[in-house]
Amino acid sequence: MTKLLEVSGLTMRFGGLLAVNGVALELNEKEIVSIIGPNGAGKTTVFNCLTGFYRPTEGQILLQGEPIQGLPGHQIARKGVVRTFQHVRLFKEMTVLENLLIAQHRHLNTNFLAGLLKTPGFRRAERQAMERAAFWLDKVGLTELANRAAGNLAYGQQRHLEIARCMCTQPKILMLDEPAAGLNPKETEELNRLIGDLCRDHGVSVLLIEHDMKLVMDISDRIYVVNQGTPLAKGTPEQIRTNPDVIKAYLGES
Numbered sequence: 001m002t003k004l005l006e007v008s009g010l011t012m013r014f015g016g017l018l019a020v021n022g023v024a025l026e027l028n029e030k031e032i033v034s035i036i037g038p039n040g041a042g043k044t045t046v047f048n049c050l051t052g053f054y055r056p057t058e059g060q061i062l063l064q065g066e067p068i069q070g071l072p073g074h075q076i077a078r079k080g081v082v083r084t085f086q087h088v089r090l091f092k093e094m095t096v097l098e099n100l101l102i103a104q105h106r107h108l109n110t111n112f113l114a115g116l117l118k119t120p121g122f123r124r125a126e127r128q129a130m131e132r133a134a135f136w137l138d139k140v141g142l143t144e145l146a147n148r149a150a151g152n153l154a155y156g157q158q159r160h161l162e163i164a165r166c167m168c169t170q171p172k173i174l175m176l177d178e179p180a181a182g183l184n185p186k187e188t189e190e191l192n193r194l195i196g197d198l199c200r201d202h203g204v205s206v207l208l209i210e211h212d213m214k215l216v217m218d219i220s221d222r223i224y225v226v227n228q229g230t231p232l233a234k235g236t237p238e239q240i241r242t243n244p245d246v247i248k249a250y251l252g253e254s
């Protein structure tokens with residue numbers, strides 16, 4: 001199995017608060033790995049460190065062997081690590097299609113002059129961006145709504161659009177922060193299928209933060225548990241389900 005991401009000793013302090021304390025994790029190619037833990041455990045802070053929103057206080061983050069800790073977010077995104085957020089972040093006034101095109105613009109290998117002159121390279125890149133947008137719209141079932149303002153979509157559809165937007169940038173690693181929050185059981189089931197499909201058929205590795213334990217247990221190859229910023233356990237869903245420390249710290253709460 002090829003290692004994509006290797007995190008060790010990840011630590012993040014906010015003043016006197018130790019939000020993340022020595023977290024280690026690995027993500028291999030075509031794997032779905034979840035990070036779980038009680039509210040305030042430090043999960044989103046780990047995501048923020050991995051994606052360059054925060055510069056970690058300590059620790060190493062290797063992407064295919066190359067250190068990326070402390071790099072700005074746009075550089076990490078260009079290297080193929082993209083994410084969704086706990087709360088939907090779309091350009092709500094723009095159409096569904098425009099949201100997918102704009103996401104790719106930041107990744108297109110063209111410059112202002114090429115755009116102004118409409119060079120063949122620029123036109124090719126634009127055509128490919130449109131094809132990718134159409135592909136992912138179809139995949140997440142939003143083709144009919146392509147010209148609707150993103151803000152007018154139902155909540156579950158906005159969640160799907162966020163994932164499509166990430167996939168348009170052809171990521172290696174897709175990081176989803178509580179993608180099932182606010183979804184009904186049927187929508188969660190669709191999300192489950194979509195994530196599995198992304199990994200199996202499109203070769204993307206998924207790092208997931210999620211409180212919906214059924215989804216986590218169904219979909220994860222491996223799970224890491226953090227508690228108060230500190231690693232508590234790691235293993236397969238079965239190992240985590242039966243781990244007494246986890247039951248005490250987390251599953252026992254619900």
Ligand SMILES: Nc1ncnc2c1ncn2[C@@H]1O[C@H](COP(=O)(O)OP(=O)(O)OP(=O)(O)O)[C@@H](O)[C@H]1O
Nearest residue numbers: 014017019037038039040041042043044045046086
């Ligand atoms: N920018 C920040 N400044 C100060 N403290 C922060 C900041 N971001 C997070 N924290 C604190 O770090 C701790 C971990 O927060 P984080 O959001 O990472 O937890 P979480 O596991 O994602 O929680 P939840 O499941 O509720 O989303 C919390 O005590 C939080 O208040």
